[in-house]
Amino acid sequence: MSNTINVEVTGQFRSGTAQKSGKPYCMYTAYVHLPNIPYPQKADFYAALPNEVPQPGMYECDVVADVRDGRLSFEVDPRQGRRVNTQPAQAKAS
Numbered sequence: 001m002s003n004t005i006n007v008e009v010t011g012q013f014r015s016g017t018a019q020k021s022g023k024p025y026c027m028y029t030a031y032v033h034l035p036n037i038p039y040p041q042k043a044d045f046y047a048a049l050p051n052e053v054p055q056p057g058m059y060e061c062d063v064v065a066d067v068r069d070g071r072l073s074f075e076v077d078p079r080q081g082r083r084v085n086t087q088p089a090q091a092k093a094s
Contacts, residue, residue, distance in 0.1 A: 004060050006033040007078045008040060011056035013047070028053045030078055045078055058084040 013028035026047040031040035047053050059081030066073050 003063055005035075005063055005076055006084065007031070007043075007059050007061050007076060007081060008033070009054045009056050009059060009078055011053075013050060013053050015050050024049060026050050026053060032076070045076075047079065052079060054078050054081070058086050060084050 008031040010029045010031070013026050015024065015026040017023065018025055026049055027044045028047060030043055030045055032043050033040050059078045061076045061078055061081035064075045064077075066075065
């Protein structure tokens with residue numbers, strides 16, 4: 001298994017204030033490219049404020065494995081990812 005995963009940030013997000021704590025929050029949408037899965041999977045990620053949402057684009061992100069409450073967990077944070085330059089597909093000349 002790879003220690004990194006590609007995450008494509010869309011630039012779409014929603015923000016508000018948590019009812020219980022009264023603190024601001026921001027959830028942003030991205031597509032995660034999982035190994036051996038043919039299509040990217042939609043996922044939401046957390047940011048405290050809208051200015052913490054990464055710019056739209058592809059990011060290479062570290063996968064952090066942990067054990068929480070006796071359960072294995074894997075975390076990915078696109079805010080800590082490395083921007084990946086993707087080249088648009090070029091039409092072949094016939």
